[in-house]
Amino acid sequence: MSDPFVIIGGDAAGLSAASxxxxxxxxxxxxVLERGKWVSYAHCGMPYYVKxxxxxxxxxxxxxxxxxxxxxxxxxxxxxxTAVDPDARTVRVRTETDQYTLPYGDxxxxxxxxxxxxxxxxxxxxxxxxxxxxxxxxxxxxxxTPPEExxxxxxxxxxxxxxxxxxxxxxxxxxxxxVIGGGYVGIEMVEAFQAHDLDVHLFHKYDGVLMPFGEAVxxxxxxxxxxxxxxxxxxTEVHEIVGxxxxxGVIADDGRTSVDVALVGIGIQPNTEIVEETDIECGDSGAxxxxxxxxxxxxxxxxxxxxxxxxxxxxxxPAWVPLGLTANxxxxxxxxxxxxxxxxxxxxxxxxxxxxxxxxxxxTGTIDLERARDAGFxxxxxxxxxxxxxxxxxxxxxxxxxxxxxxxxxxxxxxxxVGSDRAAIRIDTLATAIEGGMTVGEMERLDLxxxxxxxxxxxxxxxxxKVLNGSLDD
Amino acid sequence: MSDPFVIIGGDAAGLSAASxxxxxxxxxxxxVLERGKWVSYAHCGMPYYVKxxxxxxxxxxxxxxxxxxxxxxxxxxxxxxTAVDPDARTVRVRTETDQYTLPYGDxxxxxxxxxxxxxxxxxxxxxxxxxxxxxxxxxxxxxxTPPEExxxxxxxxxxxxxxxxxxxxxxxxxxxxxVIGGGYVGIEMVEAFQAHDLDVHLFHKYDGVLMPFGEAVxxxxxxxxxxxxxxxxxxTEVHEIVGxxxxxGVIADDGRTSVDVALVGIGIQPNTEIVEETDIECGDSGAxxxxxxxxxxxxxxxxxxxxxxxxxxxxxxPAWVPLGLTANxxxxxxxxxxxxxxxxxxxxxxxxxxxxxxxxxxxTGTIDLERARDAGFxxxxxxxxxxxxxxxxxxxxxxxxxxxxxxxxxxxxxxxxVGSDRAAIRIDTLATAIEGGMTVGEMERLDLxxxxxxxxxxxxxxxxxKVLNGSLDD
Numbered sequence: 001m002s003d004p005f006v007i008i009g010g011d012a013a014g015l016s017a018a019s020x021x022x023x024x025x026x027x028x029x030x031x032v033l034e035r036g037k038w039v040s041y042a043h044c045g046m047p048y049y050v051k052x053x054x055x056x057x058x059x060x061x062x063x064x065x066x067x068x069x070x071x072x073x074x075x076x077x078x079x080x081x082t083a084v085d086p087d088a089r090t091v092r093v094r095t096e097t098d099q100y101t102l103p104y105g106d107x108x109x110x111x112x113x114x115x116x117x118x119x120x121x122x123x124x125x126x127x128x129x130x131x132x133x134x135x136x137x138x139x140x141x142x143x144x145t146p147p148e149e150x151x152x153x154x155x156x157x158x159x160x161x162x163x164x165x166x167x168x169x170x171x172x173x174x175x176x177x178x179v180i181g182g183g184y185v186g187i188e189m190v191e192a193f194q195a196h197d198l199d200v201h202l203f204h205k206y207d208g209v210l211m212p213f214g215e216a217v218x219x220x221x222x223x224x225x226x227x228x229x230x231x232x233x234x235x236t237e238v239h240e241i242v243g244x245x246x247x248x249g250v251i252a253d254d255g256r257t258s259v260d261v262a263l264v265g266i267g268i269q270p271n272t273e274i275v276e277e278t279d280i281e282c283g284d285s286g287a288x289x290x291x292x293x294x295x296x297x298x299x300x301x302x303x304x305x306x307x308x309x310x311x312x313x314x315x316x317x318p319a320w321v322p323l324g325l326t327a328n329x330x331x332x333x334x335x336x337x338x339x340x341x342x343x344x345x346x347x348x349x350x351x352x353x354x355x356x357x358x359x360x361x362x363x364t365g366t367i368d369l370e371r372a373r374d375a376g377f378x379x380x381x382x383x384x385x386x387x388x389x390x391x392x393x394x395x396x397x398x399x400x401x402x403x404x405x406x407x408x409x410x411x412x413x414x415x416x417x418v419g420s421d422r423a424a425i426r427i428d429t430l431a432t433a434i435e436g437g438m439t440v441g442e443m444e445r446l447d448l449x450x451x452x453x454x455x456x457x458x459x460x461x462x463x464x465x466k467v468l469n470g471s472l473d474d
Numbered sequence: 475m476s477d478p479f480v481i482i483g484g485d486a487a488g489l490s491a492a493s494x495x496x497x498x499x500x501x502x503x504x505x506v507l508e509r510g511k512w513v514s515y516a517h518c519g520m521p522y523y524v525k526x527x528x529x530x531x532x533x534x535x536x537x538x539x540x541x542x543x544x545x546x547x548x549x550x551x552x553x554x555x556t557a558v559d560p561d562a563r564t565v566r567v568r569t570e571t572d573q574y575t576l577p578y579g580d581x582x583x584x585x586x587x588x589x590x591x592x593x594x595x596x597x598x599x600x601x602x603x604x605x606x607x608x609x610x611x612x613x614x615x616x617x618x619t620p621p622e623e624x625x626x627x628x629x630x631x632x633x634x635x636x637x638x639x640x641x642x643x644x645x646x647x648x649x650x651x652x653v654i655g656g657g658y659v660g661i662e663m664v665e666a667f668q669a670h671d672l673d674v675h676l677f678h679k680y681d682g683v684l685m686p687f688g689e690a691v692x693x694x695x696x697x698x699x700x701x702x703x704x705x706x707x708x709x710t711e712v713h714e715i716v717g718x719x720x721x722x723g724v725i726a727d728d729g730r731t732s733v734d735v736a737l738v739g740i741g742i743q744p745n746t747e748i749v750e751e752t753d754i755e756c757g758d759s760g761a762x763x764x765x766x767x768x769x770x771x772x773x774x775x776x777x778x779x780x781x782x783x784x785x786x787x788x789x790x791x792p793a794w795v796p797l798g799l800t801a802n803x804x805x806x807x808x809x810x811x812x813x814x815x816x817x818x819x820x821x822x823x824x825x826x827x828x829x830x831x832x833x834x835x836x837x838t839g840t841i842d843l844e845r846a847r848d849a850g851f852x853x854x855x856x857x858x859x860x861x862x863x864x865x866x867x868x869x870x871x872x873x874x875x876x877x878x879x880x881x882x883x884x885x886x887x888x889x890x891x892v893g894s895d896r897a898a899i900r901i902d903t904l905a906t907a908i909e910g911g912m913t914v915g916e917m918e919r920l921d922l923x924x925x926x927x928x929x930x931x932x933x934x935x936x937x938x939x940k941v942l943n944g945s946l947d948d
Contacts, residue, residue, distance in 0.1 A: 012931070045866055045926050059866040313921070324931050325924045346919030353925035362923050392519055392533040424928045425896045428903040428935070431921055436910025445820030446909055447787075448902045449836050450799045451827035452519050455899060457486075457798050 002029070003105025004074075005338050006091060008081045008274070010034030011041065012324055013305030013331035014110035015063060018073045020335025028339070030073050031102065033093060035080035037159045038134045039065060044324055046137040047185065050144065051192035056151065057138050057160065084109070084278050086298040106300045106338045109280075109288060110331065111271035113306035113322050117264040120180065122241030126167070127174070128262040131185050135161040143168035143261070144196040174260030175199060178250040180238045182209030185265035187221065187356045190230055193263075194357075201257055203233045203250070205266075210354065213363045216383045216402045217418040224359045233257075268322065270307040283309045285320035294334045294345040302338075304330035304345070313347035313435050314366045314413050315375035321350040349414075351431040353424040362427035365414025365434045367404050372413055377406040379413060382468040386460040388421035390452035397421035401464035403430070403440065407472055410439035415464070422454065429461055440469045476503070477579025478548075479812050480565060482555045482748065484508030485515065486798055487779030487805035488584035489537060492547045494809025502813070504547050505576065507567060509554035511633045512608045513539060518798055520611040521659065524618065525666035530625065531612050531634065558583075558752050560772040580774045580812045583754075583762060584805065585745035587780035587796050591738040594654065596715030600641070601648070602736040605659050609635040617642035617735070618670040648734030649673060652724040654712045656683030659739035661695065661830045664704055667737075668831075675731055677707045677724070679740075684828065687837045690857045690876045691892040698833045707731075742796065744781040757783045759794035768808045768819040776812075778804035778819065787821035787909055788840045788887050789849035795824045823888075825905040827898040836901030839888025839908045841878050846888075852881040856942040860934040862895035864926035871895035875938035877904070877914065881946055884913035889938070896928065903935055914943045 005021055007014040010032045018030045032039075040063040048054050058064075068075045076093075083092040090103050115132035117123035127143075129136050142150055142165045150169050177193045179186045182204030193200045202209070202225065208218030209225070225232055238252040241262045249258040270287040281297045283289040288296055288303035292311065296303050305327035312319040330345040337343050351364040366372050372379035381404045389396040399419030405412050415430040417423045433443050443465035450457050458466070479495055481488040484506045492504045506513075514537040522528050532538075542549045550567075557566040564577050589606035591597035601617075603610050616624055616639045624643050651667045653660045656678035667674045676683070676699065682692030683699070699706055707728055714725040715736045723732040744761040755771045757763040762770055762777035766785065770777050779801035786793040804819040811817050825838040840846050846853035855878045863870040873893030879886050889904040891897050907917050917939035924931050932940070 042864060042866065042926070044924070045864060048867060048926055053868055054866050323924065325921065328931050329919065344919070347921070349921045351921045351923045353923040353928050355925060355927045360928065362925075364921070364923070390516060390519055392516065392528050393522060394527055422896050422899045424923060424925065425899055426902065428900065428920075428922045428929075428933070429906050431923070432903050432906040432910065432912075432917075435916070435920055436907065436912055438906075438910055442909070443906075445803065445818070446902075447799065447821070447823045447825045447838070447905055449825045449827040449838070449898060449905070450518070450797065451829060451836075451898065452516070452522055453829045454827050454834065455902075457802050459902070461902070 002103050004029035004031050005106045005108070006102060006104035007032045007108040007110055008091065009110035009112055009305070010039035010075060010077065011110065011112055011305065012327035014108060015040045015068065016328045016331030017108050017110070017304065017335040017338070019071055020332045021339050022071050022073060024336060024339035024341065026072065032073055032075045033079040033081050033091070034075065034077045037077050039063070039068065039075065039077065041134055043132070046131055046134070047188035047192045049137055050141045050189070051195045057134060060134070081274055084274055084280070086278055086280065086301055089300065104300070107302065108334055109275065109301065109303040109307060110305045111274065111307045113268040113270050115264070116267050116269055120238060120241060120264060120266070122243065123264055125241055125243050125247045126245055127243070127247030127260060128241050128264065130264050131189060132268065134159070135164055139164045139168050143171060144173055146173055176259040177201065177261040177263060178203060178238065178257060178259040179263045179265065180250070181265035181267070183211070183265055183267065184354050187354060189263050189265060190225065191355070191357055194228060194230065201231045201233060201259060203236050203238045203252055205235070205237045207235050210361060212352070213361050214367045214402055214416045216400050217361045217363070217416050220400060220418045221356045221359055221361060224357050228357050268306070270320065270322070272307055283318045283320070285309055285318070287320040289318060292344045293337050293342055294330050302334045304334055310345065310348045313349045317375065319348065319350065321348055323352060347435070349431050349434050351427060353427060358420045359418060360420065360424035361418045362424040363414070363416040364427050364431040365404070365412070367402065367414035367416055369404070372404060377413060378408055379404050380407050380468065380471055382464060382471050384460065384464045384467050386458070386463040387456050388419055388423065388460065389454060390456045393452040395421060399423050399460040401460045403464045403468045405440045405468055405472065410441050410469070410472055412438055412440055412443060417460070426461055440465045440472065444469050476577050478503035478505050479580045479582070480576060480578035481506045481582040481584060482565065483584035483586055483779065484513035484549060484551065485584065485586055485779065486801035488582060489514045489542065490802045490805030491582050491584070491778065491809040491812070493545055494806045495813050496545050496547060498810060498813035498815065500546065506547055506549045507553040507555050508549065508551045511551050513537070513542065513549065513551065515608055517606070520605055520608070521662035521666045523611055524615045524663070525669045531608060534608070555748055558748050558754070560752055560754065560775055563774065578774070581776065582808055583749065583775065583777040583781060584779045585748065585781045587742040587744050589738070590741050590743050594712055594715060594738060594740070596717065597738055599715055599717050599721045600719055601717070601721030601734060602715050602738065604738050605663060606742065608633070609638055613638045613642050617645060618647055620647055650733040651675065651735040651737060652677060652712065652731060652733040653737045653739065654724070655739035655741070657685070657739055657741065658828050661828060663737050663739060664699065665829070665831055668702060668704065675705045675707060675733060677710050677712045677726055679709070679711045681709050684835060686826070687835050688841045688876055688890045690874050691835045691837070691890050694874060694892045695830045695833055695835060698831050702831050742780070744794065744796070746781055757792045757794070759783055759792070761794040763792060766818045767811050767816055768804050776808045778808055784819065784822045787823050791849065793822065793824065795822055797826060821909070823905055823908050825901060827901060832894045833892060834894065834898035835892045836898040837890040838901050838905040839878070839886070841876065841888035841890055843878070846878060851887060853878050853887060854881050854942065854945055856938060856945050858934065858938045858941050860932070860937040861930050862893055862897065862934065863928060864930045867926040869895060873897050873934040875934045877938045877942045879914045879942055879946065884915050884943070884946055886912055886914055886917060900935055914939045914946065918943050
């Protein structure tokens with residue numbers, strides 16, 4: 001009986017699992033089925049490629065198909081899995097020209113997620129984009145770049161959708177854009193469009209951008225966006241992208257705005273179609289439910305990455321927080337488990353960071369008070385703004401820290417940080433404290449680094465812990 | 475009976491304690507006895523003042539004497555304590571013109587430390603400096619600045635030693651310097667002298683600079699210093715500073731080097747003279763022994779700051795690590811304890827950071843293998859160099875992380891980080907993990923932030939944890 005490790009999806013989770021297994025057990029056959037052409041690419045780098053910070057799109061590849069094959073991984077691009085049969089332990093595969101059934105010993109579902117644009121009409125017009133896929137990134141960069149400055153390598157790249165790129169490459173660059181959605185992708189793309197001198201309109205349904213980062217971050221980012229000349233349409237829903245073949249404008253709560261490009265960044269959903277016809281279970285989030293080893297409810301079937309849930313260390317409940325490290329880490333652990341060394345995928349605390357022009361934003365843990373209450377906590381929140389360095393040292397910047405703790409136990413539940421000087425990386429201190437189960441009282445006494453060029457005597461994180469610890473007794 | 479809270483020393487620990495007590499118990503009389511004129515100043519900022527990054531020396535004051543008196547603290551500058559009598563609960567005070575005995579209810583010894591230069595002859599010549607005191611900083615800055623560019627405010631400042639400043643202010647700036655000692659102060663001062671275009675010779679007794687930061691940091695800093703044209707005299711002891719009244723050169727193992735200035739930064743010692751005639755105990759380090767509340771062995775007598783030991787969280791043993799946050803934190807806790815709310819001063823893990831030109835260096839915990847063995851551990855160490863950001867993102871820099879863990883338990887004992895991109899602030903993640911009692915296995919699975927501009931998928935800290943965790947089983 002053939003017992004290959006079959007992996008559906010050739011991105012972070014899938015290739016981390018494949019690589020780890022081949023290191024631990026080089027003789028085990030490992031097959032990666034990827035329906036597209038691109039593998040192992042850095043989603044999070046795409047906005048910076050579009051912006052122009054990164055020269056060639058192939059720099060976003062963590063591993064080339066050649067490097068993958070050197071690892072003796074059987075990578076099959078253009079192979080789409082259409083069905084999974086956990087009883088027979090097989091998957092059904094379709095290629096452009098063929099179909100076949102592949103038996104597996106162990107199966108990893110690492111199908112990722114897709115950008116949603118459904119609620120908005122006109123998202124299929126030329127000039128309307130989502131930022132979820134390398135071909136979209138390549139086409140958009142080509143569109144934004146004056147024809148004479150297009151790097152021929154991008155157009156000639158062997159993986160890129162040349163037709164799509166060429167459609168845009170020969171046009172005069174657009175002058176205005178509607179970015180629809182003020183989440184990560186929206187905020188990063190605002191910066192990318194601005195770098196190409198477009199007139200940027202940001203439409204956001206709610207009053208604060210970057211909602212998962214909380215109000216204190218949203219407020220400072222709103223301010224930063226305005227300072228950079230971004231036209232903010234807050235609490236403004238876009239209903240339709242309009243145009244005759246090509247995008248000509250958007251219709252929103254505040255009327256019609258003429259633009260040449262529309263970028264839809266209103267969210268993503270896990271790719272779970274292939275489990276719908278099986279008894280492999282999804283959680284409340286809609287993503288595939290997994291246990292501490294990344295196993296689904298069916299034996300020998302694992303799930304990881306943007307299509308899977310993970311356990312949240314604060315609530316102890318499953319959560320769907322599709323992020324790059326989670327995918328890599330879970331994939332790697334599953335590879336090791338499949339190799340015979342059971343390895344937990346680890347918990348998540350939803351640590352994330354995003355750049356909004358010079359403003360560095362980060363969040364970790366549970367910062368939403370309602371969610372904290374649902375998880376059985378009595379949350380108390382404090383926000384402080386303190387200097388990133390000794391006040392007398394050049395470059396000191398106001399850093400805003402929000403912390404949430406449980407009143408009864410003092411346990412740190414979550415936090416956010418925003419500022420222009422080394423703000424985002426400070427979130428790792430909070431993430432570590434949360435995963436270590438620390439109280440804010442313990443945090444207040446942490447022996448953190450002090451050196452005038454990097455941090456004041458009382459780091460903003462310590463100031464926030466001190467203030468919140470004081471509030472716990474109120 | 476009068477029961478004032480009497481504090482010996484008007485700097486970080488002393489004034490933190492005084493301020494905290496006055497907030498908690500505004501009616502309690504609080505007297506701060508400071509033998510000098512300067513109070514509450516930022517030692518760590520002095521090299522940057524000398525360098526020229528900070529305009530006026532008074533910017534280094536955290537609190538002005540006026541602000542201190544607004545807090546109803548009875549600050550007495552120029553009042554030196556010459557004796558302590560814990561039986562009578564009094565201190566003996568001397569001023570320029572007078573002597574008196576002052577009874578106390580509670581006493582805090584916060585006398586700080588002093589720079590040592592004893593083993594080197596000629597350290598009293600004109601042009602020889604230590605960097606431990608504002609008057610030295612003011613004089614040195616005046617010396618380095620061309621007479622026509624001297625800021626008159628510095629000379630006129632009400633606290634500054636004008637005679638000393640004027641001695642140097644009217645001279646032509648020096649052209650070369652011998653920095654003696656490659657510790658924090660030496661390294662920071664090298665950068666300061668370089669900024670004034672001096673020819674800089676750094677003499678260091680051992681082969682690696684910044685010894686408390688370990689070899690991996692020392693090696694990269696050596697490289698950086700050489701790149702900046704600093705002349706390194708490693709494993710070279712200086713025996714004498716020579717000159718006729720003024721510094722003309724230094725005599726070291728490698729012969730005579732002609733220089734116009736000598737900066738001695740070979741270490742500091744706790745100021746413990748006033749307890750020598752009492753039964754107040756010092757620890758093995760020579761600093762005053764304290765318990766978890768900062769109390770000495772005598773009732774109602776506390777010690778904090780650079781003159782006192784603290785408990786080290788890794789070894790559980792007393793340690794003398796004179797740093798700014800420790801002094802502030804312990805002072806504040808003692809103020810609260812004296813106010814009737816017993817508050818632990820907290821443990822230390824010796825977290826420290828220092829800038830060497832563009833290189834950011836940091837350390838925390840126990841990194842010396844011999845010390846770790848003495849504390850009963852079986853230490854394993856690994857050093858990795860990894861990128862500070864996604865490799866494709868501009869500004870990514872090689873970041874070197876060393877971690878030390880105990881083989882048996884996997885517990886993280888210490889670590890160092892060096893690199894040019896947000897390297898130092900990452901040490902707080904390690905400090906938090908150490909104080910949280912984490913193993914490197916737990917660290918490897920930490921959910922840290924990933925965003926291309928700030929950090930790669932696997933932060934250097936995670937890479938190091940992964941490698942070290944793998945080595946624990948070897």
